[in-house]
Amino acid sequence: MRPAVGALAAWLWTSAALAQPAAPQVNQLGYLPAGAKWAALPGGEAADFSVVDAATGQVAWRGALTPAADWPAAQQSVRLADFSALTRAGNYRLRVPGLADSPSFAIAADAYAALNAASIKALYFNRAGIELAPEHAGGYARPGGHPDTQVRVHASAASPARPEGTLISSPKGWYDAGDYNKYIVNSGITSYTLLAAYEHFPVYFQRQTLRLPESGNGIPELLNEVLWNLDWMLSMQDPQDGGVYHKLTNKGFDGNVMPHQALAERYVVQKSTAAALDFAAVMATASRVYQPFEAQRPGLAARMLVAARAAWAWAQAHPREFYRQPADIHTGGYDDSQLDDEFAWAAAELYISTRDPAFYGAMKPERLANGVPSWSDVCALAWMSLAQHRSRLTPEADQALIAQRVNTLAQQLADAWQASPYRLAMQTGDFNWGSNAVVLNQAMMLIQGYRLSGERRQLDAAQSALDYVLGRNPLGMSMVTGFGARSPQQPxxxxxxxxxxxxxxxxxxxxxxxxxxxxAAHCPLPYASRAPALSYLDHGCSYASNEVAINWNAPLAYVSAALQVLTGAPP
Ligand SMILES: [Ca+2]
Ligand SMILES: [Ca+2]
Incomplete structure (x- = not known):
C-alpha cells in the first residue's frame, strides 16, 4: 500500500492543476517542421490564436480557430488551431485570448528521437532476470529479479516427458506490464511490432544508441532489446512436441515490491493454440530480421525458423487448445477463443520467410479482414507484413487484395479523423482499457496506408494520434512518463x-x-469525470487507466520512428 501522504500529495497536485485556467492542448514534445501541427482548446468566444516565441513572446504565426463543435468522447465543446504552415524551428507557446498560454513546445527536426529511444529503453527497464547497472539505468539501477532458471511445469502444462513439477529453465524476457509475469501472447505482438519497425525503417534504427548492456556488439540496439525477449520466447517451446506454454507466472500477482524482493514460485502454464501461433509468427519474422547477424549469433535465424515451423505444426494438430485459467492461477489470462486471425498471421509470416505458397493458401486471404490490431486481433499484422514484402512474394499472392485491405482500413481511419471535431480517428466506443494504445495502433495502420498510397492526410491523421498521446488531449497531459510538461507521476x-x-x-x-x-472501488481518490476521454486517474491504484504495458509501448516506438522517418523536410 502507498502511504497516505502519497495520496494526499496526489490529491493536492490534481486540485492545483484543476484550479489553473484552461490552456490550449498541444503536443508537449513538439512537432516536426514539415509535419501537420494542430492544437485544441475548449470551445469559447475567442476566434483567433497566435503562436508566440516561448522566450521573446514575439508572434510567429496568427490564425483562425475552427468553429466550436461538440466532441462526444469528452462531452465538451472544442475548437482547433491549425498552424501546420509554421515550419521554422524554435520553441513556442500557443496563445488564445482568455486562456492561459499552452505549455512550451518545439518545432524541431528531431522532435521525437529522444521519445523513440526512451520508448524502447523502457523495455530494458522491464527486463526480467538481469541487474540494471548504473551505467545503463542511471538512477533506475536495481538488482536483478526473477531469474526463472528453475521454473515448475504446472499441472495444466504436464506432458509425458515433462510431468507436473518438472523444473525447466526459461530466463530473460520482459515483465509484461505493471506486474512481473511473462505472457507469450502479449509479448508476441510487442516483439513483432518492434521487428516490423526495424524492417520498415532499418536505417533509422541502425543509427540509434540506447546504452544497453549489449551495445557495440554489432547488432542494432532495437534488435538487441527485442532479442532479450525472443531468447525467452524460444525457451517457452517444449522441444518434445513444438507446443508453446501460454505464460510463465506466479500463481498470484506479486505485491508492490522490487523484482529481487518478489520470490514466489514460478510456473509455466498450459500450452495453447494462440501461444503457438503467435510464437510461430514472431519467430518466422525474427528469422528474417536476424539473418544478417549470423556472425553475432551463429545459427539463431535458422533455429528461429525451425521453431516457427514446429509451433505451426503443433497448432495444426491442436487447433482448439484455448487457454483456460487453472483454478490455482490468478495472473493475466490473455485468453482468446477467436483464432482465425492468429492462424492467418502465422501463415503469412511463414509464407514471407519461406516463400512456400502453401502457407499463403493457409492464410485463407480472401476471408481475412483487416482491423486495428490488439493482442487478441492480429489480422492486421499479416496484411502489414505482406504489404512490406510485396515486391518479393511469389505469384500466388494477390497483390491487389493486399493493397486493398491495407488501404481500405487506412481510408476509414483517415475519414474518421477528418470528420472528428477533435481531429482524432478515435470514436467514443474506442475509449476502453488501454485506449492510448488503440490511438497508436490506429496510427500504425494509417502509416501502412500512407506507405502504399502516399496520401498525405493518412500521415497527418497518424501525426494527430501521436499529438494526442503527447498532450493534445482534453486532460492536457503527455501520457508518457518523463516526457512533456505534465506527465503521469504515479503509474x-x-x-x-x-x-x-x-x-x-x-x-x-x-x-x-x-x-x-x-x-474505482479500489482507489482512494475518485476519477474526475465519467466522460470517456477524461476517465483517467494518475494514481498507482489505477490499473484500469494508469498501468504500463509492453504492448502499449511498442506502437509508440513504431509510430514515433515512422513519423520521424516519413515526414521529411519542410517544403
Ligand atoms: Ca484472435
Ligand atoms: Ca518511484
Missing part, C-alpha cells in the same frame, strides 16, 4: 512504485482514459 508499475525514486521509470505510455473505471 501502476511495481518498480516505479517501489524503487524509492520520486520520478517514475521514464519512457512508458500509460493505458489512458477508460470509462470502465474497473478500479
Amino acid at each position: 501502476h508499475h511495481r518498480p516505479s512504485q517501489a524503487d524509492g525514486v520520486d520520478a517514475p521509470v521514464p519512457g512508458f505510455i500509460v493505458g489512458g482514459p477508460n470509462p470502465g473505471q474497473q478500479d
Whole structure:
C-alpha cells in the first residue's frame, strides 16, 4: 500500500492543476517542421490564436480557430488551431485570448528521437532476470529479479516427458506490464511490432544508441532489446512436441515490491493454440530480421525458423487448445477463443520467410479482414507484413487484395479523423482499457496506408494520434512518463512504485482514459469525470487507466520512428 501522504500529495497536485485556467492542448514534445501541427482548446468566444516565441513572446504565426463543435468522447465543446504552415524551428507557446498560454513546445527536426529511444529503453527497464547497472539505468539501477532458471511445469502444462513439477529453465524476457509475469501472447505482438519497425525503417534504427548492456556488439540496439525477449520466447517451446506454454507466472500477482524482493514460485502454464501461433509468427519474422547477424549469433535465424515451423505444426494438430485459467492461477489470462486471425498471421509470416505458397493458401486471404490490431486481433499484422514484402512474394499472392485491405482500413481511419471535431480517428466506443494504445495502433495502420498510397492526410491523421498521446488531449497531459510538461507521476508499475525514486521509470505510455473505471472501488481518490476521454486517474491504484504495458509501448516506438522517418523536410 502507498502511504497516505502519497495520496494526499496526489490529491493536492490534481486540485492545483484543476484550479489553473484552461490552456490550449498541444503536443508537449513538439512537432516536426514539415509535419501537420494542430492544437485544441475548449470551445469559447475567442476566434483567433497566435503562436508566440516561448522566450521573446514575439508572434510567429496568427490564425483562425475552427468553429466550436461538440466532441462526444469528452462531452465538451472544442475548437482547433491549425498552424501546420509554421515550419521554422524554435520553441513556442500557443496563445488564445482568455486562456492561459499552452505549455512550451518545439518545432524541431528531431522532435521525437529522444521519445523513440526512451520508448524502447523502457523495455530494458522491464527486463526480467538481469541487474540494471548504473551505467545503463542511471538512477533506475536495481538488482536483478526473477531469474526463472528453475521454473515448475504446472499441472495444466504436464506432458509425458515433462510431468507436473518438472523444473525447466526459461530466463530473460520482459515483465509484461505493471506486474512481473511473462505472457507469450502479449509479448508476441510487442516483439513483432518492434521487428516490423526495424524492417520498415532499418536505417533509422541502425543509427540509434540506447546504452544497453549489449551495445557495440554489432547488432542494432532495437534488435538487441527485442532479442532479450525472443531468447525467452524460444525457451517457452517444449522441444518434445513444438507446443508453446501460454505464460510463465506466479500463481498470484506479486505485491508492490522490487523484482529481487518478489520470490514466489514460478510456473509455466498450459500450452495453447494462440501461444503457438503467435510464437510461430514472431519467430518466422525474427528469422528474417536476424539473418544478417549470423556472425553475432551463429545459427539463431535458422533455429528461429525451425521453431516457427514446429509451433505451426503443433497448432495444426491442436487447433482448439484455448487457454483456460487453472483454478490455482490468478495472473493475466490473455485468453482468446477467436483464432482465425492468429492462424492467418502465422501463415503469412511463414509464407514471407519461406516463400512456400502453401502457407499463403493457409492464410485463407480472401476471408481475412483487416482491423486495428490488439493482442487478441492480429489480422492486421499479416496484411502489414505482406504489404512490406510485396515486391518479393511469389505469384500466388494477390497483390491487389493486399493493397486493398491495407488501404481500405487506412481510408476509414483517415475519414474518421477528418470528420472528428477533435481531429482524432478515435470514436467514443474506442475509449476502453488501454485506449492510448488503440490511438497508436490506429496510427500504425494509417502509416501502412500512407506507405502504399502516399496520401498525405493518412500521415497527418497518424501525426494527430501521436499529438494526442503527447498532450493534445482534453486532460492536457503527455501520457508518457518523463516526457512533456505534465506527465503521469504515479503509474501502476511495481518498480516505479517501489524503487524509492520520486520520478517514475521514464519512457512508458500509460493505458489512458477508460470509462470502465474497473478500479474505482479500489482507489482512494475518485476519477474526475465519467466522460470517456477524461476517465483517467494518475494514481498507482489505477490499473484500469494508469498501468504500463509492453504492448502499449511498442506502437509508440513504431509510430514515433515512422513519423520521424516519413515526414521529411519542410517544403
Ligand atoms: Ca484472435
Ligand atoms: Ca518511484
